[in-house]
Amino acid sequence: MQPLLHDVVICVDAPAFAASPRDGQLRGAHVQGFYDHDRRLLHTLCLLLDDREPEPIGVQPLGPHQVRFTAVHRDPRDRTDDPTMIVERVRTAGVGETIVLRNVGTRGRTLRVELAAATDLADIADVKRGRRRALVPCTGASDGAGLEWRSASGHAELRTTVSAIGPAVADGPEGGTLTWSPVVLRPGESWQVTVTVAGRAALEPSGHPVRPGEPASWSEPVIETDDRRLRDLVSWGLRDLDALRLADPLGGADGAAEDQFIAAGCPWYLTLFGRDSIWSARMLLPLGTDLARGTLWALARRQGRVHDVFREEAPGRILHELRPATAQHGNGMRLPSHYYGSVDATPLFVTLLVEAWHWGLPDAEVDALLPYAERAMDWVLERTGEDTDGLLRYNPPRSDGLRHQSWKDSEDAVRDAAGRRIEPPLALCEVQGYAYEAANGLAELLRDRNRPDEAQQLLNWATALKKRFADLFWLPSPDGPATRYVAIAVGHGPTPVSGAASNMGQLLSTGILDEAECRDVAAWLTDPQLNSGWGLRSRSATVPGFNPLSYHGGSVWTHDTAIAVRGLCATGHHPEALALLHGLLDAATHFGYRMPELYAGDARSNGSPAPLAYPAACRPQGWSAASGVAVLAALLGLRPDATCRRLTARPAAPTPLLVRGLVLAGHRLTVEVDRKATVSGLPEGWRVQDG
Template identity: 75%
Template sequence: MFESADSLAPRALQPLLHDVVMCVAAPAFAASARDGQLRGDRAEGFYDHDRRLLHTLCLFLDDREPEPIGVQPLGPHQVRFTAVHRYHRDRTDDPTLIIERVRTAGEGETLTLRNVGTVERTLRIELAAATDLAGIADVKRGQHRPPLACTGHPPEGEQALPAALTWTGPTGHARLTVTSGPVPEVSGGPEGGTLTWPHLVLPPHESWQVRLAVTGRAVPEPSGHPVAPHAPAPWSRPTVVSDDVRLRDLVRQGLWDLDALRLADPLGAAGDGAEDQFIAAGCPWYLTLFGRDSIWSARMLLPLGTDLARGTLWALARRQGRVSDVFREEAPGRILHELRPAAARHGHGLLLPSHYYGSVDATPLFVTLLVEAWHWGLPDTEVDALLPYAERAMAWVVETSSRDEDGLLRYYPRAGGLRHQAWKDSEDAVRDAEGRRVEPPLALCEVQGYAYEAACGLATLLAARDRADDAQKLRNWAEGLRKRFADLFWIPARTGPAPRYVAIAVGQGPTAVSGPTSNMGQLLSTGILDEAGCRDVAAWLASPGLASGWGLRSRSKDVPGFNPLSYHGGSVWTHDTAIAVRGLCATGHHHEALILAEGLLDAATRFGYRMPELYGGDARTPDSPAPLAYPAACRPQGWSAASGVAVLSALLDLRPDITRRSLVARPAAPLALRVEGLVLAGQRLSVAVTASGECTVPELPEGWRHERR
């Protein structure tokens, strides 16, 4: 029985972002249309700590809006908007008055007018400003609130505060301040305020400039919420020299964006005083600590050093579940899903607390991040200090699985919480081969892989700490899970590139959910599949149903319910493609890996190397246009920005083993490539690959060796 679309109650729609210009310096960002004007529409505004400080900042010259001619990013945190102001009686078609607005996330903007003509101009300049001080959750679900009353503060005397407009509401406060330049007339009112310069005389070849600061915060200020970092980025900045400029530019742009997405944990720091930094999930909707997303970003950047992993692990360890709480879905040992300044409604009936634990995958991923950081050289003191948290996390995984009748890691969401609790977490994330929604409780395939990988990795770490009995218990549990997985998750295929594929999930019964999806690509590097299983999965990932030509589709185009612009039902996710490439390379399926990697790198050129969270899954043809970003996708987004390093590492097949002091470096293709600035065990090293495929690693730490197998 299907419900008619006409019978559904109307609801506000999430703002689209496909043509929005973002600049970000976490936890702040600014968003606007391409002309730079803030008109209070959609997600436009200046934000800080999930609070919109200003949603309108509109410039008028002689009661007209300037005519936009260009927008130029000056870095992830800053953008310049250029416009012109023309006169009907001029004898030239050339613009003679140029307006530049340089906007900086977390600060404000600078407005410059340049008279490049030969005639003196007299102008009336006005900036109209307003805000609703809305929370990001309200903005995301399309809620419109009336503007708040504005108070004007004109300067009075030389010692007075600068001219300013202020807003105060029950949930926040904001201030727009003129910090330098000519003093304006100031006017506040019930719906906003204005800054006006009524008689600007601008001679030929002269400039006029004013600087504005946008400040404010939530009321009350959230305790322990992540803050802007003071220290530099905690990773090395590699130099990539390659015949393939796509790979070089994807890595470079990704690191710029990750720099802007950094946050620091105010609750603690390392013993040497270094900040515990991590990567926010994405701008604008998820500019905070997200367990799964932040962990994956740190995993992908491990070849550049372990400091980001350390900061991410500690930020999550301090917030690890301690008690059983139904509303927060907290449990002892469980790792946080997301951290917000306050509880909020997120649309679709979601009511989430500020500390929310509704994620089934963040907990095993936490364990694996510690294990992989150990292999990459995280100091023993840090490993040993974090080990108890990893053991509590693994205990949650084992205990949760033991309560399941099928012995699987399954999620049971509460009413009002996230319905699906892994990376595909939208309302309709899980559909069968007929396109029908499948409801939880569900055991997702990649989550079982994460649990298996975490158990095996932690067993190796415990064995290295002379805890052989505990290690063997984990290995036994992992082997049992591997057998249950083999029995329950494989589905015979009537047609396709291989005789079987892995189900996206197993319901209760147990019933496998049919229909090929990208989820099975994340299994390859976990070890839960045998050699034949890896071969079958590789064939599906490279087949036209899942490989779009621009990357890996989240759902095969050959089954009902496929939608190239569905959030999880056919779109291409940047990080998902990169993880699949990583797994294909690790299992020796280089041909299939290169099919997906080539598509992803070609897509990167179409997006200016700032990869969106996800983009359209339409098939690529010789004359097809560039792929379209999902219209509400975050950009920049953490694990998308980190995917360039992940692909680079995958193509080199970099895998360290600290127990054997060995580094595998086995290139997936004979690509002429040199990478300097990788970090292993605290030492910088380089990897060089010749056009014939010969690989050398000349600067390994003492006692380490390079393995080519």
Template identity: 75%
Template sequence: MRALQPLLHDVVMCVAAPAFAASPRDGQLRGRSAEGFYGHDRRLLHTACLLIDGCEPEPIGVQPLGPDRVRFTSVHRYPRDRTSDPTVIIERVRTAGGGESILLRNVGTVARRLHVELALATDLADIADVKRGRTGTTVRCSTAAHVPGLDWRSRTGRAQVRVTEPGPVPEVTDGPEGGTLTWPRVLLRPGESRQIRLTVSGSAVPDPPGHPRAPASPAPWSEPVVHGDRRLVALVRQGLGDLSALRLADPERTDPDGPEDQFIAAGCPWYLTLFGRDSIWAARMMLPLGTGLARGTLWALARRQGTAHDVFREEAPGRILHELRPADVDHGNGLRLPSRYYGSVDATPLFVTLLVEAWHWGLPDADVDALLPYAERAMEWVVRTSAADEDGLLRYYPRAGGLRHQSWKDSEDAVRDAAGRRIEPPLALCEVQGYAYQAASGLAGLLAARGRPETAERLAAWARALRKRFADTFWLPSPQGPAPRYVAIAVGRGLEPVSGPASNMGQLLSTGILDEAGCRDVAAWLACAELNSGWGLRSRSAALPGFNPLSYHGGSVWTHDTAIAIQGLCAAGCTAEVSALTEGLLEAAAHFDYRMPELYGGDSRTEGSPAPLAYPAACRPQGWSAASGVAVLSALLGLAPDASRRVLRVRPTFLAPLRVQRLRLAGREFEVRVGGPGAQVVVRGLPDGWSVDTGGV
């Protein structure tokens, strides 16, 4: 029988990349499912089961103390007591990348002598095996020398647990099935407490050289002060906290004395590493708070840009990395990926656009000029790959044993037609053509500003030709729909469009590949009940066969996908559609306590309908979901800087009062206030030489 991926809907996560801890709500780790302490894609501990006088404490609550810490509270009761009140309280504070502390408190009126045991074990499993639902063989442990603790070591990993001072010293036993720390006679007088502190550490074997690590410096963005819709305020605040916990740093630097190159890991628990597409999107969304994250992301990817042709890696000169792992990984079902894998069709044009947008937001000239050759090589890959296609479109051609679909909808059944049939690659996805057009157009503008008009014009001409091919190829008629036509999710062999409305077309709105009429038609589809669930944008129309509100890409709502659509609708001036999607996203956020999951259920929101449910195996926190609050905030303000003219365009889509301080442009903090008396727009604090264009609002 095939093992199933663990469900995460009721798992308590705390994360400090590259470490995290996954726990059930009672805090007891029993070696089940995805439970455990992790570091660098390795499970360091899967069992940490606490017994008091031979019994498991009774759980009464769990409290997040921040993205990286959580407190589990339980009680130990005595049947012979004359009161039903608990008299011994146990508080376990678990910290990602650290360990845990166990506080034993006697709040009763009589002394207690406790027998405390903590059973510890691990399989040192790779995160890919955990994701496949495979629990490895328990690794034999040994007693640590000189200090109280236990050690584990296998061919692929190592881990250790240490009891730290001050605190009671345990008896330590080891064995093939794990070890036990025992405190046989912990005396607690009335009002007294005892604390036990443990550290959990370890790594893969061998330790992967050059692999990203925990950052040593603060987050490279400003902390905005937002006044407005309380849900938007909370979404931005929670998202920034989660992003801080998801930060990783490249061990290499452009300058040994310069800043760390930080980026956002894709998501916890499955993708806590550098992912080209995900890390780029998170950095793009965060640009209104500074260019530091974009700079780090660009350099981390530039250092790993493809330089040769390699079939297993799917590497090619100029191609941008898809994902980075400590070692090659067998994901099961024939999918085997190398530690450096380039099987992504969208990361490469998105890399170019990130550099262009970071330039507009004020990335220092030294970085722009140093990164420009990498962007040009990336654009050469896009143009070269498109030229190899007889239709001149940007398609993906996966190898056997690699990812079948290579854009953000990358599951096995990600691309299906209106009848529900799976469509196989090679495919030219609609949003990928938009990414390529935006990359070429943007890079042409940057090159023109750098005094290279001929190269700029060649790229601009290529972009115009792609725009025309797109207009001639991707539209499908829909006489009964909310608009007379819609954009096909993809074009297959022989320029055959893949029928059936899907959310992909929403990501085209801000790329420039659509004309004004096309933007109106797409906006109508995004707002209709087939795609707008009332909680956000469905990935596939609810009117199509095979729609599943809890599928990965066949009807669920993706937080970032909805945010990108809102960005595009704002840029197109589609006020009513913006309002509908934004309201739904903010209402969903409130039900998730503003820590947005990677994706969630696409059931319709109606009067009195139950709260939306997270996809059972969704990452949470997740990079581009956490950054979506800032993306929506910036979109509602209508912020669009133009570095070539030193003009900040501000076009708020609707004028509900909103004030944001500590935005950042070209290294300078500024403030925007919209709405209020006379529907005014006020911008203060722009850098010297910059002006603001409000369009007369």
């Protein structure tokens, strides 16, 4: 079974991470270990003092990439109840750890220090499915100060700083041990050893993402507000995003900047994911366009070129996920290294380019990426043209790929109001919104490039899609908060799938809904059926099959709530947006502002306990970490228009708010909101228009 993560301490510096229990001891269980490039390098690293494990007393994050574990080693001969030997382990992702013993007592101590290490060199896909692999035999390092492991799948090594006391090295088929003895510490003295962990897969995959060589392209904005929750959510999110950055090794040639993007999440998805990386880049556009540029190029280089059933590749289709090799993912699912099984990444790619253009992506970059966006749109038009209802559907061509191919991609992601699982082919409601938004945005860009005929064809297609959507997706609900709601999907027939779900919230900012339809959706999003009080539930709590701790059947997804807030603000439903936002911000206080991928959708009440994290949720996770910037931008209500150099400001902030350091076309803005928005620092030729 998939290992649970809710009590796991994770530090990450993509593509490396370390996962530990709260006492810091790695015992070879579950997800524990040091990882790099989807390979577990070490799964056991257990510290013993005089044949006993230290007693843990605390764990302290020192940043996204580093954590400190503190323990004590007590001695019955001490004439005090206070600990006199403090043990500190500072673990750093991608590096290793430093172990410090401090004698804070009044008498000397003589210790035997042992460090036991072992590994299975498992692939992350095997770890995720709970598959146990045999231990790899261990050998002593040639320099006498470490251990090594080698197998057909990879190699790992553990090195220590040279010490006058040793270490003594013992190795064997089940692991190795480093021993320092005797370690003599007089009162006030300390002893330290640094352990480095390194290694890789046996075969380096060509073009696989690497650790960035350049710093993040964004700077943290200065936020002045009475609401500390908002400020801390943005700040902690940006720290996690910095640790989740990866670079495309195929880019950055001829002195150009690196093409960086955000990995989907740690530990399971620490790589390029089309949908997730695109949404993270979209959310961060108010801080600059470099991340969007890097994300677009990383995906453009891997855009589908041929028809391939196993990869589900097609010309123009955007990659779903990139892995080092083909792998078994459990439940009979076998995915190739380059997998295209996503229906939404392709239209989202088009929209990211359009939004980056509006936020000031240089014309040369826009023009270079435009052919890729056109090919992506061609794929959308071809798929809808083949559909009898003219909708963008998914219908997986093979049984061992992803069954559901939108962001709700679990086995039971789509259920109806009776709780029955609904199988593909399916046209998800938000996917039609993505396609509509992409067509309108690309038409706007083509018209700006003096291609009016092609632009008009896209606009005509979008208009027809909007009408089909209005005819097929609405269901009556006489007893609901509004008299109708948007079906999560349309299946055969076409038959709409009944039962209210959060998907309709992602339609608000796409333009596919008219004013009255937006008002009905807003009523549903804030009704207790969907609004848990901590954020937006993925499925209504009133339908059979609702489960607050399911992946997509009632849990709250951070990014989904943020996108709904963004859409509510964009359509002028500010009270509804603030109701969801305050629930999200309150939840953030209980998660230390490192928002998990998703958390439980239990109803909030006066005096109710803190929300529970979904037990296998990624944390940190890309679009969850980016959600703070998304809701900040939503409150400011900024919408740039590159065609007429106009920045519309329609703030929703309930209290005064001042933000310095937003970026438009390379210029740093200051935005002050006090009922209305005042913007300074605009690029030359730009003007502000009130919403």
